[in-house]
Amino acid sequence: MNKRNSNRSCRKSSSDGVAEGLESHVRDGLTGLYNHRFFQEKCAEELERAGRYRYPLSCLMIDIDHFGQVNDRHGLEVGDWALKELAGFLMVHVRRTDTVARFGGKKFAALLPHVSYAGAQTLAERLRTSMLKLRYTTHEGQAVTWSVSVGISSYPEDPIDQKGEMLFFAEKALDRAKAKGHNQVCLYDEVGKEFDKEVPSIKWEGSQMTELRRRLIDISEMSKRAYIEATKALINALEAKDRHTLGHAARVGQICVLVAQSMELSQEEIRIFEHAGLLHDIGKICVDDAILLKPSALSSGEYEEMKEHPLLGYQIVKPIKFLSEEANIILHHHEWFDGKGYPDGLKGGNIPLGARIVSAADSYDTMRLAGARYQRIMTSREAAGELIRCSGTQFDPEVVFHFVRCLVKKGDLDPSGYDQTKLNESMKLRAA
Numbered sequence: 001m002n003k004r005n006s007n008r009s010c011r012k013s014s015s016d017g018v019a020e021g022l023e024s025h026v027r028d029g030l031t032g033l034y035n036h037r038f039f040q041e042k043c044a045e046e047l048e049r050a051g052r053y054r055y056p057l058s059c060l061m062i063d064i065d066h067f068g069q070v071n072d073r074h075g076l077e078v079g080d081w082a083l084k085e086l087a088g089f090l091m092v093h094v095r096r097t098d099t100v101a102r103f104g105g106k107k108f109a110a111l112l113p114h115v116s117y118a119g120a121q122t123l124a125e126r127l128r129t130s131m132l133k134l135r136y137t138t139h140e141g142q143a144v145t146w147s148v149s150v151g152i153s154s155y156p157e158d159p160i161d162q163k164g165e166m167l168f169f170a171e172k173a174l175d176r177a178k179a180k181g182h183n184q185v186c187l188y189d190e191v192g193k194e195f196d197k198e199v200p201s202i203k204w205e206g207s208q209m210t211e212l213r214r215r216l217i218d219i220s221e222m223s224k225r226a227y228i229e230a231t232k233a234l235i236n237a238l239e240a241k242d243r244h245t246l247g248h249a250a251r252v253g254q255i256c257v258l259v260a261q262s263m264e265l266s267q268e269e270i271r272i273f274e275h276a277g278l279l280h281d282i283g284k285i286c287v288d289d290a291i292l293l294k295p296s297a298l299s300s301g302e303y304e305e306m307k308e309h310p311l312l313g314y315q316i317v318k319p320i321k322f323l324s325e326e327a328n329i330i331l332h333h334h335e336w337f338d339g340k341g342y343p344d345g346l347k348g349g350n351i352p353l354g355a356r357i358v359s360a361a362d363s364y365d366t367m368r369l370a371g372a373r374y375q376r377i378m379t380s381r382e383a384a385g386e387l388i389r390c391s392g393t394q395f396d397p398e399v400v401f402h403f404v405r406c407l408v409k410k411g412d413l414d415p416s417g418y419d420q421t422k423l424n425e426s427m428k429l430r431a432a
């Protein structure tokens, strides 16, 4: 796909004026595709037909990765162009019997009757690779590119009984694709298999089992939450040792949520980053109080001992199977973007995104409140200034960009109260 091919017109069901008027109620104004409500109704209808005549039906849920960030940098016009291009691609590559819709914002959906997982996966892969070739050149000569994440559910291969399940399963698969790093195609089948590994003795058969399975997934989420709640007691005990750090872990978790939301990450990623923010310093419960509470500077030996806390935290959390991603973030929350951090000296994108977010959140909260034992409390303007100053060295410029955006949005930072030039420069260096 390229810029010259833009503005393809989408087919219409009738040239009749009245019919076109009715048609406009079910069409999205920008792309000409069907809208969300029509798609939901069509999904129920198609699923009922597929069940009656016993043929496969697949659903694709497609999301443009990091769409908001591209819009922020290059303007809505560029984003709208990409939406229309993607819509055009979908219309060219689906059959007349398929239904394609703009499901909302930057999300699209397609219903493919008589297509099983294999066929849906082929189309999704073609869509994913074509999107990578899409290129927009700005007036300044800068090339803008996109990627998509795709989730697929398929009847009867997935245990789908209602239209809601078909969409729910496709959304779950999409969440999984994003959590795997975006620019991925993921089948709901993979999400289900991962859960089956956790509960290997249960065979999934029949419609009642679908509901049971969904409830068990909910219970699994609740168990995770219950574990984290229990761990909070440990964190509280740790923070109670030093009044200056009271509430630090909870605040870091909350900041992680805001930054991850600004980056338009999936709900699953946002939850993982919140947990990791909450648990990031759990390893400090193993550090000697004499070091932990020392009011003066640490000796080199003491500092080396303190530096063990990410690994200790990792070892505490790692055995809990459903917190494996959080464990990895905890291990790397003191890495630096330029590779000068610890414990592994990871650099740039090799540092897990969650660890890059926790690192900035941890430092900001320490500068603002938790570091009062060592130094004076900074204002939000001063702390944001430090994040920007260390953007590209200690911190990921993209994370700092979203961090500052959140502070401005919350009213904690005046829009003119930070060095925009320095922030933009570090973003450009990152892109280069």
Ligand SMILES: [Fe+2]
Pocket: 280, 281, 309, 333, 334
């Ligand atoms: Fe730490």
